Amino acid sequence: MNxxxxxxxxxxxxxxxxxxxxxxxRVEQFRAQVERRLSGELTExxxxxxxxxxxLYLQLHAYMLRIAVxxxxxxSRQLRKLxxxxxxxxxxxxxxxxxxxxxxxxxxxxxxPAILHELAEVDMHALQTSGNCVxxxxxxxxxxxxxxxxxxxxxxxxxxxxxxxxxxxxxxxxRKFKIAIMxxxxxxxxxRIHDVGVFAKRNERGEVGFTFYVGGGLGRSPFVGKLVRDWxxxxxxxxxxxxxxxxxxxxxxxxxIYKARIKIxxxxxxxxxxxxxxxxxxxxxRGPKYRLAPEIVDEIRRRFGGPAFETLTDEPESFxxxxxxxxxxxxxxxxxxxxxxxxxxxxxxxxxxPAGGIPGDATSEQMELVADLADAHSFGxxxxxxxxxxxxxxxxxxxxxxxxTALEANGLGTPNAGLIGDIIACPGLxxxxxxxxxxxxxxxxxxxxxxxxxRQQAIGELGIKISGCIxxxxxxxxxxxxxxxxxxxxxxxxxxxxxGDPTLTTAIGDILGPAVTADETVDAIEAIVExxxxxxxxxxxxxxxxxxxxxxPFKERVYAAH
Amino acid sequence: MPLIKDGRIVEDEWVAVADGxxxxxxxxxxITFERWQAERASFDGRNAALGVRVKSGTxxxxxxxxxxxxxxxxxxxxxxRDGRGFSTARELRERYGYEGEIRAVGHxxxxxxxxxxxxxxxxxxxxxxxxxxxxxxxxxxxTVAFQPSLDDPQPLSLLRRRLGS
Numbered sequence: 001m002n003x004x005x006x007x008x009x010x011x012x013x014x015x016x017x018x019x020x021x022x023x024x025x026r027v028e029q030f031r032a033q034v035e036r037r038l039s040g041e042l043t044e045x046x047x048x049x050x051x052x053x054x055x056l057y058l059q060l061h062a063y064m065l066r067i068a069v070x071x072x073x074x075x076s077r078q079l080r081k082l083x084x085x086x087x088x089x090x091x092x093x094x095x096x097x098x099x100x101x102x103x104x105x106x107x108x109x110x111x112x113p114a115i116l117h118e119l120a121e122v123d124m125h126a127l128q129t130s131g132n133c134v135x136x137x138x139x140x141x142x143x144x145x146x147x148x149x150x151x152x153x154x155x156x157x158x159x160x161x162x163x164x165x166x167x168x169x170x171x172x173x174x175r176k177f178k179i180a181i182m183x184x185x186x187x188x189x190x191x192r193i194h195d196v197g198v199f200a201k202r203n204e205r206g207e208v209g210f211t212f213y214v215g216g217g218l219g220r221s222p223f224v225g226k227l228v229r230d231w232x233x234x235x236x237x238x239x240x241x242x243x244x245x246x247x248x249x250x251x252x253x254x255x256x257i258y259k260a261r262i263k264i265x266x267x268x269x270x271x272x273x274x275x276x277x278x279x280x281x282x283x284x285x286r287g288p289k290y291r292l293a294p295e296i297v298d299e300i301r302r303r304f305g306g307p308a309f310e311t312l313t314d315e316p317e318s319f320x321x322x323x324x325x326x327x328x329x330x331x332x333x334x335x336x337x338x339x340x341x342x343x344x345x346x347x348x349x350x351x352x353x354p355a356g357g358i359p360g361d362a363t364s365e366q367m368e369l370v371a372d373l374a375d376a377h378s379f380g381x382x383x384x385x386x387x388x389x390x391x392x393x394x395x396x397x398x399x400x401x402x403x404x405t406a407l408e409a410n411g412l413g414t415p416n417a418g419l420i421g422d423i424i425a426c427p428g429l430x431x432x433x434x435x436x437x438x439x440x441x442x443x444x445x446x447x448x449x450x451x452x453x454x455r456q457q458a459i460g461e462l463g464i465k466i467s468g469c470i471x472x473x474x475x476x477x478x479x480x481x482x483x484x485x486x487x488x489x490x491x492x493x494x495x496x497x498x499x500g501d502p503t504l505t506t507a508i509g510d511i512l513g514p515a516v517t518a519d520e521t522v523d524a525i526e527a528i529v530e531x532x533x534x535x536x537x538x539x540x541x542x543x544x545x546x547x548x549x550x551x552x553p554f555k556e557r558v559y560a561a562h
Numbered sequence: 563m564p565l566i567k568d569g570r571i572v573e574d575e576w577v578a579v580a581d582g583x584x585x586x587x588x589x590x591x592x593i594t595f596e597r598w599q600a601e602r603a604s605f606d607g608r609n610a611a612l613g614v615r616v617k618s619g620t621x622x623x624x625x626x627x628x629x630x631x632x633x634x635x636x637x638x639x640x641x642x643r644d645g646r647g648f649s650t651a652r653e654l655r656e657r658y659g660y661e662g663e664i665r666a667v668g669h670x671x672x673x674x675x676x677x678x679x680x681x682x683x684x685x686x687x688x689x690x691x692x693x694x695x696x697x698x699x700x701x702x703x704x705t706v707a708f709q710p711s712l713d714d715p716q717p718l719s720l721l722r723r724r725l726g727s
Contacts, residue, residue, distance in 0.1 A: 018706055021705065021706060022704070025703060025704050025705060028703065029704060032703070033673065036696065041693055041696065042671070046642065046671055049643055132645075159721065162708040162721045166677075167709055168648065168676070168678075168709065169648040169649055169652055170648075171648075171677060172642070172643055172644065172645025172648065173645060246649050249646060249649045250649050250650075254644055254646075290710065296721060300721075
């Protein structure tokens with residue numbers, strides 16, 4: 001394989017000695033905090049938020065370490081390190097999450113300083129992947145690559161990563177705080193279900209500005225984010241966020257953990273009053289101190305370098321011939337490959353959702369293979385998507401067949417991105433201390449039921465999202481079909497919702513009927529799909545058919561036997 | 563309780579006065595904001611310095627109009643996880659131009675010391691059995707910051723900046 005050394009050309013923010021020194025200091029700080037906990041100087045109550053801000057959770061069976069993948073972008077070298085850590089300190093695998101991060105589920109507390117030290121060697125950390133602070137910023141997995149992109153969101157996501165890191169005022173917020181940013185007209189980052197969702201766009205003069213949605217979120221009280229301002233000029237990007245966070249830090253509820261997210265504040269104050277508070281704070285904050293100068297934006301953009309694309313044309317002959325000769329490859333291209341902004345390139349999704357598999361899990365060997373493929377075909381760079389898949393964003397179209405062949409040979413060529421088998425699921429009761437029910441076995445059963453790739457493609461775009469409890473880490477509220485695990489007298493049941501939508505037309509799904517058992521859930525999904533297929537008009541997506549015909553026929557079929 | 567200033571334990575010249583107790587006329591005294599509101603006229607003509615203690619839910623605008631009467635504002639942290647005080651201190655400095663002492667009282671831990679200083683606090687009340695070394699160490703363990711702050715007037719345009727210790 002033709003290895004390209006990752007580095008400046010990879011399109012990944014390059015650390016310098018200041019960034020490295022900071023991460024190293026944070027590792028040492030955490031080491032000292034662990035020691036102070038062990039000596040009793042820190043109480044468990046005091047230590048808990050400190051370890052959480054270093055990504056360390058205590059789960060059902062072990063500690064879980066959540067490693068930050070800033071805005072989901074990784075180098076091949078970093079992925080190899082994750083593979084190594086998985087082999088050395090976990091059970092030989094890791095789990096990619098809806099937050100574009102990676103979790104190791106079987107970690108020992110005493111190993112964590114060493115793991116953080118190893119991560120620092122490749123400019124990685126676990127900072128602010130948990131705790132009541134501003135969390136790792138998420139974005140489009142095709143950022144910097146998608147043909148429909150208007151603004152490269154990585155630059156602003158990196159600015160946010162820096163600005164939110166150990167923010168002196170906003171590290172002890174009422175509750176966690178998640179920001180997502182999107183630089184296309186499409187929404188691939190579920191903008192309106194975040195505490196703050198930002199669309200980066202350009203005005204008629206080509207200047208960059210931002211639309212702010214605030215107060216979206218799932219959990220036990222799902223809300224769609226409200227429009228707070230349509231245009232914030234680039235230079236006020238940080239000042240505006242500072243204003244939002246100050247209003248939240250001061251007025252967000254702290255009396256009840258379930259009412260502490262900013263969505264409740266926005267809901268209780270009302271969109272208008274909340275917006276007024278933010279605008280007043282912004283008017284006071286705006287000024288030289290918080291101004292995001294164009295020079296710093298340029299400097300951060302420069303630090304990303306950027307892949308050295310060649311001048312190519314779309315649909316080269318060899319690519320067309322490969323598709324014609326190999327229908328499986330053609331299907332994978334049709335389903336998993338997205339148009340690139342540079343002619344002759346494409347962005348390929350590597351599905352971590354094989355039929356019967358665990359959504360988002362990857363073994364150390366798989367990670368190493370993907371790292372090699374990233375070197376060979378995508379400038380040593382790759383991404384984690386919020387749908388728990390991996391993405392090689394800059395693949396030459398005439399290399400797609402070689403890439404696919406290697407993926408296919410290693411069980412990573414599943415052609416189901418965005419289809420019914422591309423299930424998002426939280427870790428559920430197999431791991432999580434909060435869960436009411438298991439998510440993983442259900443995801444496995446559903447994907448096994450719909451294993452046939454031709455059938456999946458015929459069904460078309462249909463997202464299933466599964467959460468093992470009302471905290472909704474599996475985003476069930478916005479699944480075209482959502483599944484929520486509930487506990488009924490010690491038994492696992494599942495409540496089905498339909499009509500959720502995480503995109504521009506964000507919608508929270510409606511409950512279809514009474515909760516059913518796991519086995520019945522798989523049959524219910526099958527029934528829903530049958531009703532859809534027998535009712536759909538040409539080219540109509542599931543959610544559009546559902547809108548047109550209503551719940552009636554679906555409900556009738558699913559609960560016919562009850 | 564030990565008072566931390568400039569990374570070490572110092573003598574506290576202020577006396578905290580509980581509601582209902584007499585306020586000494588001849589030495590700096592901290593009263594609650596509630597008492598101030600109820601008895602403010604009684605402090606007219608007082609010569610010794612007066613400080614006020616505010617609960618975490620009392621935000622900067624509530625005390626802004628009286629700030630010239632206070633040489634010290636003590637901001638309560640009922641739990642160290644309640645971070646409202648960071649915004650209150652910052653607003654006292656940036657929005658209202660307050661230049662007196664701002665003290666963190668209640669429950670704060672050394673791991674927050676840098677944040678306290680960066681948002682405008684000048685002193686912190688530590689728990690009785692605190693380890694002074696942890697407070698001193700907190701000033702040196704992280705030497706990089708990414709935001710403008712009170713102890714560091716550089717604008718945002720230097721996102722990554724080295725801190726002096």
